[in-house]
Amino acid sequence: MLPVPLVQALKGYSRSHFVSDLVAGCVTAFIAVPQTMAYAQLAGLPAEYGLYSSLLPLICYALFGSSRTLVVGPAALISLMIASAIGQIAPASPEAYMQISVNLAMLVGLILMAMSALRLGSFAKLISSPVITGFTSASALIIAASQLNLVLGIEDEKGATFIDTISRMPASLTSSNLSVVLLSAMAFVILWAGKSLLPVLANKLNLPDTAAIALNKSGPIFAVIAGTLVVALWSLNTTQQVAVLGAIPDSLPSLSWALIEFSLWRELALPAFSIALICFLTSISTGSTLASKDHERVNANQELLALGVTNLSSALTGSFALAGSVSRSMVNYSAGAATQIANVVSAFVVLITILFLTPWFYYLPQAVLGAIVIMSVLPMIALNNLRQRWQFNKADAISLLVTFFATLLLGVELGIWAGIACSIILLLQRASQPHIAEVGRAKNGYFRNINRLDVETLPNTIFLRIDESLYFANVQYVESAIMKRCAKSDKLEHLVLIFSSVSFVDESALESLERLLINLKNAGITLHLSDVKGMVQDRLKFTDIEEKLKPGQMFYTADEAMTVLRSGKSTFIQEGAC
Incomplete structure (x- = not known):
C-alpha cells in the first residue's frame, strides 16, 4: 500500500488550518490559471491542457507529497524539454503530438516511481x-527565444534551434505584426509594474498579508484582462490578425488508456529520463527550501513517489509531464498554506474556471501568454556572479559554462548530460590529483603549510600531508609528486607522510607504498608514517608493511615524529590506532 502523508498531516487539523489552506489555495489558483495555460503552449499543446494538469495531479500530490507547500503542475523548464523531445520525433498531426506527450508523461511517472522504489532520493x-x-x-534563454514569434507576431519556425532563432530574428523583424508588438509591450509593462509597483501599492494601502500577496502576484491576471479587453473591443483578431486562444472546451478530461502506445517508449526513454531527473531536482530543491523556512524536512524518496503518481495521473487525463513550480509554490507558502489541502482547494478553483469561465478566454491574445512566459523565466538566468565563481573555484565555473553553452548549442536534453559528464570528469580530475602539502610545526603545536605560516622544520626531514584517501585513481600522481619533492633536497634523510586526511587505502595504494619504500631506500631516505587512522591501520594489519617500513616508524602524531627524529632515536615503533 502506498504511504499517504496527508493522513498524518490531517491529525489535529483545525478550522484555522482550513481557513489558511482555503485562502492559500485560492490565491495560488488565481496565479496558476494564466501561467499554466502559457506553459501548456510552451510545451506545444493547447492552452486548456495547462488547466487540466491542475486538477487530478494536484489532488494526487496532496495525497502523496511530503511537502506542505509545494505546488505541482506545468513548469517552464519541463515544458521546454517536452517540446524539444517531441519535436525530435516530428509528429505528423496534433493528435500524434498529443499521443507522444501522454506517453512521455507516463514514462516520466514510471521512472520517478521506480527511483522511489530503489530509494534513489539521494541521487539529487x-x-x-x-x-x-x-x-x-x-534553458531560460531558449524559452524566451521560443516565445519571440508570439510577442512579435512573426511566423513560427517549427523545430528551430536557439542559434537559428536568434540568427533569423533581424530578418524576421521586418514582417512583425505592429498590433501584436504593441499588445506585447503593454503586457510587458503590466508584468513589470506587477513586480515593481504593486508591492509598493500594497504597502501603502496597508493591506492584510494575504491580500498583499495576491496583489503582488496579480500582474499576469491584469495582463490577461487588459489584453483580452483590447482585442475584444477592437476585434483585433480579425482586423489585425492577432492570434488568440479561441474557443476553449468547458468540459473535463476523462481518464483513459487509449493514447498509451508502448511502441513509442523506446524512442522516448532517454528524454523521459532527462525530464524525470530535472523534475525531481527542481521539485526537491523548491520543497526543501520552503520546508527549511519552518525547520521541517521533505522526504526525497516520498517526493519521488508523489511526483511519479502525479505524472501518471497527468498521462491518464491526456495531459503532459509536470514538476514542482517554483513561483506557485512560493505564492502558496507566502499565502499561509498549512497543509496539502491547499492544493485540493487550488484544484477546485481551477475546476470552476474550466466549467464556467473559459468563454472569457476566447479573445486572450497569445502574445500576452508569450510575455508571461518570458517574464517568468528571466529570473532563472543567474550568470551575474560568474567572475566570483571563477575566482572561488575554477572547476565549478567550467562546469557551469560547459553546461550553459552545451544546452544552447546542443539542446536541453544533451545539455544537461554534457554538464553532468563535465562535472564528473572534473571531480575525477580533482580526485586523481590530491593536494599534498609540505608542513612544519607552528607555535601552537599544530602542523601547517610551510608556505602559509612561519613554522619549525628539520634540516634533514620533510613532512608531507596527503589530503585525500589513497586508491587506484590517484596513487601514481601521489607517488610521482613525493619522489619529485624528495629529489629537490640533497641532504634529505627522513620523509614523514602524514595520513591525518587518509581514511581509505586500497590494494593499489599498498603496492604504491611498497614501491615508494624501495625507491626511497635506494635514495638513502627513510620513510615514516604518522597520524594513521584506525580504519587504515586495520587494513595495514593484514600486510607486512610495518616490517618493510623499518627502520622507519609509525608515529601517533607528526609532533611525536619531529621530536623523535630531532633526538636521533629511531628504534621506537608505535602500535595501535589513532
Whole structure:
C-alpha cells in the first residue's frame, strides 16, 4: 500500500488550518490559471491542457507529497524539454503530438516511481549546483527565444534551434505584426509594474498579508484582462490578425488508456529520463527550501513517489509531464498554506474556471501568454556572479559554462548530460590529483603549510600531508609528486607522510607504498608514517608493511615524529590506532 502523508498531516487539523489552506489555495489558483495555460503552449499543446494538469495531479500530490507547500503542475523548464523531445520525433498531426506527450508523461511517472522504489532520493546530491545553474540559465534563454514569434507576431519556425532563432530574428523583424508588438509591450509593462509597483501599492494601502500577496502576484491576471479587453473591443483578431486562444472546451478530461502506445517508449526513454531527473531536482530543491523556512524536512524518496503518481495521473487525463513550480509554490507558502489541502482547494478553483469561465478566454491574445512566459523565466538566468565563481573555484565555473553553452548549442536534453559528464570528469580530475602539502610545526603545536605560516622544520626531514584517501585513481600522481619533492633536497634523510586526511587505502595504494619504500631506500631516505587512522591501520594489519617500513616508524602524531627524529632515536615503533 502506498504511504499517504496527508493522513498524518490531517491529525489535529483545525478550522484555522482550513481557513489558511482555503485562502492559500485560492490565491495560488488565481496565479496558476494564466501561467499554466502559457506553459501548456510552451510545451506545444493547447492552452486548456495547462488547466487540466491542475486538477487530478494536484489532488494526487496532496495525497502523496511530503511537502506542505509545494505546488505541482506545468513548469517552464519541463515544458521546454517536452517540446524539444517531441519535436525530435516530428509528429505528423496534433493528435500524434498529443499521443507522444501522454506517453512521455507516463514514462516520466514510471521512472520517478521506480527511483522511489530503489530509494534513489539521494541521487539529487550527485548533480552539482553549477551544472543546474548553467542548465537553467541557458534553458531560460531558449524559452524566451521560443516565445519571440508570439510577442512579435512573426511566423513560427517549427523545430528551430536557439542559434537559428536568434540568427533569423533581424530578418524576421521586418514582417512583425505592429498590433501584436504593441499588445506585447503593454503586457510587458503590466508584468513589470506587477513586480515593481504593486508591492509598493500594497504597502501603502496597508493591506492584510494575504491580500498583499495576491496583489503582488496579480500582474499576469491584469495582463490577461487588459489584453483580452483590447482585442475584444477592437476585434483585433480579425482586423489585425492577432492570434488568440479561441474557443476553449468547458468540459473535463476523462481518464483513459487509449493514447498509451508502448511502441513509442523506446524512442522516448532517454528524454523521459532527462525530464524525470530535472523534475525531481527542481521539485526537491523548491520543497526543501520552503520546508527549511519552518525547520521541517521533505522526504526525497516520498517526493519521488508523489511526483511519479502525479505524472501518471497527468498521462491518464491526456495531459503532459509536470514538476514542482517554483513561483506557485512560493505564492502558496507566502499565502499561509498549512497543509496539502491547499492544493485540493487550488484544484477546485481551477475546476470552476474550466466549467464556467473559459468563454472569457476566447479573445486572450497569445502574445500576452508569450510575455508571461518570458517574464517568468528571466529570473532563472543567474550568470551575474560568474567572475566570483571563477575566482572561488575554477572547476565549478567550467562546469557551469560547459553546461550553459552545451544546452544552447546542443539542446536541453544533451545539455544537461554534457554538464553532468563535465562535472564528473572534473571531480575525477580533482580526485586523481590530491593536494599534498609540505608542513612544519607552528607555535601552537599544530602542523601547517610551510608556505602559509612561519613554522619549525628539520634540516634533514620533510613532512608531507596527503589530503585525500589513497586508491587506484590517484596513487601514481601521489607517488610521482613525493619522489619529485624528495629529489629537490640533497641532504634529505627522513620523509614523514602524514595520513591525518587518509581514511581509505586500497590494494593499489599498498603496492604504491611498497614501491615508494624501495625507491626511497635506494635514495638513502627513510620513510615514516604518522597520524594513521584506525580504519587504515586495520587494513595495514593484514600486510607486512610495518616490517618493510623499518627502520622507519609509525608515529601517533607528526609532533611525536619531529621530536623523535630531532633526538636521533629511531628504534621506537608505535602500535595501535589513532
